[in-house]
Amino acid sequence: MGAISPNDQTMTTAHPDPATHGLDVYIVGGAVRDRLLGLPAGDRDWVVVGSSPEEMARRGFIPVGGDFPVFLHPKTKEEYALARTERKSGRGYKGFTFYAGVDVTLAEDLKRRDLTINAIAQAADGRLFDPLEGQADIRARVLRHVGRAFVEDPVRLLRLARFAARFHDFSIAPETLALAHQLVTDGEVDMLVPERVWREVVKGLSTAQPGRMFQVLDLTGALARVMPGLIFDQAIYAQLAAAALANLPVASRFALLCRLSARPEELANHLRAPTECRDYARLLPSVLQVVAKDTRETVAGKPGGSPSGDPLEECLALLERCDALRKPARFLDLLDAAACVVDVNTAIWRERVSAVRSIDAGAIAQACRGEPEKIKIALREARLTALAKLMKRGV
Numbered sequence: 001m002g003a004i005s006p007n008d009q010t011m012t013t014a015h016p017d018p019a020t021h022g023l024d025v026y027i028v029g030g031a032v033r034d035r036l037l038g039l040p041a042g043d044r045d046w047v048v049v050g051s052s053p054e055e056m057a058r059r060g061f062i063p064v065g066g067d068f069p070v071f072l073h074p075k076t077k078e079e080y081a082l083a084r085t086e087r088k089s090g091r092g093y094k095g096f097t098f099y100a101g102v103d104v105t106l107a108e109d110l111k112r113r114d115l116t117i118n119a120i121a122q123a124a125d126g127r128l129f130d131p132l133e134g135q136a137d138i139r140a141r142v143l144r145h146v147g148r149a150f151v152e153d154p155v156r157l158l159r160l161a162r163f164a165a166r167f168h169d170f171s172i173a174p175e176t177l178a179l180a181h182q183l184v185t186d187g188e189v190d191m192l193v194p195e196r197v198w199r200e201v202v203k204g205l206s207t208a209q210p211g212r213m214f215q216v217l218d219l220t221g222a223l224a225r226v227m228p229g230l231i232f233d234q235a236i237y238a239q240l241a242a243a244a245l246a247n248l249p250v251a252s253r254f255a256l257l258c259r260l261s262a263r264p265e266e267l268a269n270h271l272r273a274p275t276e277c278r279d280y281a282r283l284l285p286s287v288l289q290v291v292a293k294d295t296r297e298t299v300a301g302k303p304g305g306s307p308s309g310d311p312l313e314e315c316l317a318l319l320e321r322c323d324a325l326r327k328p329a330r331f332l333d334l335l336d337a338a339a340c341v342v343d344v345n346t347a348i349w350r351e352r353v354s355a356v357r358s359i360d361a362g363a364i365a366q367a368c369r370g371e372p373e374k375i376k377i378a379l380r381e382a383r384l385t386a387l388a389k390l391m392k393r394g395v
């Protein structure tokens, strides 16, 4: 929510915010990290030291009602969490007991966090509190765990992998990688529910170097556990990087990833991926098959002479299978995804889609008046003729 503006630094003196006035609050986590990295600011998370749920309520904060004492600011709706310490009390990422008494210090709160780069606090006057030397790790470009508590939360393994994808010029400290591996060997990673995995996968896929997330998961042995059936292959690195560079939607990136699985639909089901992502994953293999063949034939200069089926029919069949006439944008997304794997002349395919879409089904139905059984055939003929015209022009 907005950049860290100079106003933040004068907030307590110039126009005191009645909700936080006199409260010991700090920005922590991603917002501080990203600002130090010179990246655009995302959501701000705040930590409140020396307060209580009662006081927060009195100040108008709204409890979020999750596992921890977290509140929403009455105006900005930003998240404010009471400083807390955590202790593992069971398996999985929910098995925590926490202590959020007024005596928990800022340093104690920072110590329970995942990575040093995420454990820097910034006071209202702009001063940084960095007892775990996160700034040094930012300078050295290292993802390093804060403490042994790293192995108490398997989500941290997913986070480590997606931060490796987002900050792809960062290395992972060897001890951190060893702890990540431990989360796999001791079975903690199996406590992750698919919805939680999916949330992090989406974030990882949205980065500039998504392949690194899956490479890190593979390296730690977690990939086979959280995304069963997915076999990491170095080629995906370049394909996903191309997808990121072309700014393709997450669904396209997910479809590319699913090519690493022998049973993409099962994987998508397992992850409870949204329908759109499942559809992209289901359709991409057909698109790839047809466009790759099409490219070979066009290059060979014989668009009409395929021995294994009429290219016109194949082209129309693909458009129909992908419902490209009703959902052209999705089909174009799929072509863009295919272009990350093989050479695709997307301009040609765009023309084909518009040629087929330009056929006036209403007019054809009119012309077949009295013989409704002919409409389907006539429509198909008209579409094939439109495609044939294009192909004659080498399109």
Ligand SMILES: Nc1ccn([C@@H]2O[C@H](COP(=O)(O)OP(=O)(O)OP(=O)(O)O)[C@@H](O)[C@H]2O)c(=O)n1
Binding pocket: 028, 029, 030, 031, 042, 043, 045, 112, 113, 114, 115, 118, 119, 153, 155, 156, 159
């Ligand atoms: N499993 C987790 C989740 C969160 N955190 C801490 O809580 C902060 C805020 O969490 P969140 O907003 O989920 O992540 P960010 O680091 O802010 O990253 P993003 O930019 O994706 O929001 C993190 O920086 C980290 O200090 C943690 O230690 N362990």
Ligand SMILES: [Mg+2]
Binding pocket: 029, 030, 031, 042, 043, 044, 045
């Ligand atoms: Mg955040």
